[in-house]
Amino acid sequence: xxxxxxxxxxxxxxxxxDWNDGMNRVGSAGNGESIWLGWFLHTILWEFARLAxxxxxxxxxxxxxxxxxxxxxxxxxxxxxxEWYRRAYxxxxxxxxxxxxxxxxxxxxxxxxGIISGGAEPARGARAMAAVEKHLIRRAEGxxxxxxxxxxxxxxDPGYIKGYPPGIRENGGQYTHGAIxxxxxxxxxxxxxxxxxxxxxxxxxxxxxxxxxVSRYKVEPYVVAADIxxxxxxxxxxxxxxxxxxxxxxxxxxxEWILGMRLRGTKLHLDPCIPQRWRSFEIILRYHSSRYxxxxxxxxxxxxxxxxxxFDGRRLTAGSMYVQLADDGATHRARVVLGPERSPS
Numbered sequence: 001x002x003x004x005x006x007x008x009x010x011x012x013x014x015x016x017x018d019w020n021d022g023m024n025r026v027g028s029a030g031n032g033e034s035i036w037l038g039w040f041l042h043t044i045l046w047e048f049a050r051l052a053x054x055x056x057x058x059x060x061x062x063x064x065x066x067x068x069x070x071x072x073x074x075x076x077x078x079x080x081x082x083e084w085y086r087r088a089y090x091x092x093x094x095x096x097x098x099x100x101x102x103x104x105x106x107x108x109x110x111x112x113x114g115i116i117s118g119g120a121e122p123a124r125g126a127r128a129m130a131a132v133e134k135h136l137i138r139r140a141e142g143x144x145x146x147x148x149x150x151x152x153x154x155x156x157d158p159g160y161i162k163g164y165p166p167g168i169r170e171n172g173g174q175y176t177h178g179a180i181x182x183x184x185x186x187x188x189x190x191x192x193x194x195x196x197x198x199x200x201x202x203x204x205x206x207x208x209x210x211x212x213x214v215s216r217y218k219v220e221p222y223v224v225a226a227d228i229x230x231x232x233x234x235x236x237x238x239x240x241x242x243x244x245x246x247x248x249x250x251x252x253x254x255x256e257w258i259l260g261m262r263l264r265g266t267k268l269h270l271d272p273c274i275p276q277r278w279r280s281f282e283i284i285l286r287y288h289s290s291r292y293x294x295x296x297x298x299x300x301x302x303x304x305x306x307x308x309x310x311f312d313g314r315r316l317t318a319g320s321m322y323v324q325l326a327d328d329g330a331t332h333r334a335r336v337v338l339g340p341e342r343s344p345s
Contacts, residue, residue, distance in 0.1 A: 001060075003041055003045070004063075004067055006033070006070075006074070007027075007031055007032070007033040007089070008031070008033075008089075008093065009033055009074060009077075009078040009089060010070060010071070010073070010074030010077075010078065011033035011034065011035060011037075011038050011071070011074050011075070011078065011079070011089070012033060012034055012037045012038055012041055012071075013027055013030065013031075013032065013033060013034070014026050014027035014032045014033055014034035014037060014088055015027050015028075015030070015032075016028050016159075017159065018034045018036060018037045018040075018088075019036060019037075019040070019109065019178075020036075020109075020161065020170055022158075022159055022160050022161025022164070022170045022171070023088065023096075023158045023159045023161055024159035024160055024161075025156075025157050025158060025159040025160075026088050026089075026090055026091070026096060026156075026158050026159060027088070027089075027090070027091055028091065028159075029091040030091070031091040031092075031093075032088060032089055032090050032091045033088060033089040034087075034088045035075060035079040035085055035086050035087055035088055035089075035097070035110050036087060036088070036107070036109050036110045036113055038071050038074065038075045038079065039075065039085075039110070039113035039114050039116070039117040039119060039120070040113055040117070041067075041068075041071060042068055042071050042072060042075070042117040042118075042119040043113075043116065043117040043118070043119075045064045045065075045067055045068050045071075046064075046065070046068050048064060049061040049062075049064040049065045049068070052064065068119075071119075072119050075114075075119065075120075076120075076121055076124070079110070080124060081095070081097070081098045081099055082099060083099065083127060083128075083131050084097075084106050084110070084111055084127070084128040084131040084132075085097070085110040085111055085114055085120070085124075085128055086098050086110065087104065087107035087109075087110045087147070090156045090158075091156075092156065094156065096158065097110055097147065101154070102149070102154050103149050103150065103151045103152060103153075103154040104147045104148075104149070104150075104151060104158070104172075105135075105147075105148065105149065106131060106132070106135050106136065106147060106148065107146065107147035108132050108136050108144070108145070108146055108147060108178055108179065108181070108182055109146070109178045109181055110128075111125075111128035111129055111131065111132050111182075111185065112129070112132070112178075112181040112182045112184065112185035113181065113185075114128055114185075115128075115129060115184075115185035115188050115189060116181065116184050116185055116188060118188075125189070126189065129182070129185055129186060129189060129191075132182055132185075133194065135148060136148060136182075137182075137198065137201070138230075139201065141230075141235055141236055142201050142206065142207060142236065143174045143201075143228060143230055143235075143236070144174055144179035144182060144198060144201060144202060145172060145173065145174055145179075145230055146170060146172065146173065146174065146175040146178050146179065147172055148172055149166075149172060150166035150167050150171045150172025150173075150230075150231065151166070151171055151172070152166050165231070166231050167229055167230040167231025167234070167235075168227070168229055168231070168234075168239070169226075169227045169239060169240075170227070172230060172231070173227050173228060173229050173230045173231075173239070174227060174228040174229075174230060175226065175227050176202060176224055176225060176226055176227065176228070176243070176246040176250070177226065177243075177245050177246045177249060179198075179202055180202060180246065180249040180250050180253050181249070182198060183195050183198050183199050183202070183253040183257065183258070184252075184253055184257050186198060187253075187257040187258060187273040188257070188273075190273060190303055190304040190305075191273075191303065192258070192272075192273045192274045192275050192276065192303030192304055193275045193276060193303060195253075195257065195258055195273055195275075196258060196274060196275035196278075197275070199250075199253060199254060199258060202250065204217075204220070204221045204222065204223065204224055204225060204238075205221050205222065207221060207228075207236070207238065208221035213236075216235075216236040216237060217236060217237065217238050218237050218238060219237075219238035219239070219241045220238075220241050220242075223241050223242050223243075223247065224241070224242075224243055224246040224247040224250055225238040225239055225240065225241045225243065225246075226239055226240040226241070226243035226245075226246055227239035227240060257273060258272065258273060258274060259272055259274075259281065259283065259296075260272030260273060260274075260296075261283055261285070261294075263325075264322075266324060266325045266326075267322045267323070267324060267325065268285070268292070268322055268323040268324075268325055269321065269322040270294070270296075270306060270309060270321055270322065270323065270334075270336050271304075271306060271321065272296055272304065272306075272336070272338065273303060273304045274296075274298065274303060274304075274338075275303065276298075276301045276302065276303055277301070278298055279297070279298050279299070279301070280295065280296060280297050280298060281295075281296050282294065282295050282296070283296070287325045287326075287327065288327035289327055289328070289329040290325070290326060290327055290328055290329060290330055290331070290332065291330075291331045291332070292323065292325070292331075292332050292333075292334065293331065293332070293333045293334070294323075294333075294334045294335075294336065295333075295334070295335050295336070296336045296337075296338065297335065297336070297337045297338065298338045298339065299337070299338075299339060300338070300339035300340065302338050302339050304338070305338055305339065305340070306321050306336060306337070306338060307337045307338060307339045307340060308337055309321055309323070309334060309335070309336050309337075310334065310335040310337075311323050311332070311333075311334045311335075312332055312333060312334075313333075
């Protein structure tokens with residue numbers, strides 16, 4: 001309920017920081033607004049409205065749903081910049097994350113959460129993620145930037161984020177927590193090749209698979225680093241390691257969004273989004289005393305789309321792309337076939 005207050009553009013107030021707490025002076029006077037937070041609340045309020053409805057709190061659920069609709073309208077009206085979504089508005093009403101800015105012209109999380117939320121207009125969402133790929137993913141250096149260019153001299157002052165040197169941590173470096181959301185967004189778009197490529201780029205082991213890479217990266221290659229530096233003379237150098245926030249999201253990106261294995265109560269939903277070149281993969285899941293052996297086949301080289309599922313030798317009915325889990329001590333087998341619908345073999 002406290003989140004429902006909006007500013008002059010109908011967007012949520014950013015206050016002294018949203019996810020990026022370094023932007024603590026964007027809205028410190030109480031008027032600044034966050035476009036990223038608009039997409040985030042679009043997701044959160046919709047889910048909490050379902051919970052409120054189930055608990056019989058119908059007026060509250062309806063109020064939240066109406067706010068979601070109003071947010072979507074405001075985000076499309078005042079959040080869209082022409083090729084991507086803006087990041088925020090300062091207290092004085094000037095935009096941040098716009099092509100008109102000289103610093104922080106495009107910020108990745110406003111684009112990825114437009115997709116993750118399901119709220120972005122489809123054509124705009126696709127253009128926004130294309131802009132992320134064009135401007136923020138630097139394949140040659142193995143980096144996925146949070147935004148660019150870094151803050152340095154421009155005004156208004158966004159906050160303590162500007163105290164970091166350009167390209168360090170949140171200030172225009174690779175901030176892995178946010179970069180992983182781009183993997184989720186590409187997967188949500190059905191772009192398995194891009195999701196897989198970006199996951200591989202973010203995988204810390206690939207920053208240290210050569211002697212030159214080890215010398216450049218300088219930190220442990222077997223844990224996720226919170227950040228990787230993006231400006232000379234430290235391009236590619238790892239920052240704060242053992243960062244559990246990024247590690248948790250990276251695990252979810254790989255298991256839930258690429259391999260497509262999502263546990264919801266006692267149902268295991270299966271909806272992979274993988275690179276076309278992957279012809280198959282296997283998952284072994286322990287559920288209490290039971291063992292589930294899952295084989296996913298991709299005979300037609302697609303990125304997404306379940307043709308059918310067989311469970312313990314029985315083909316499931318169309319629309320039931322999940323496995324009902326049981327704590328029965330048995331070994332169960334599932335076969336998931338991707339591609340266009342075909343008749344049973």
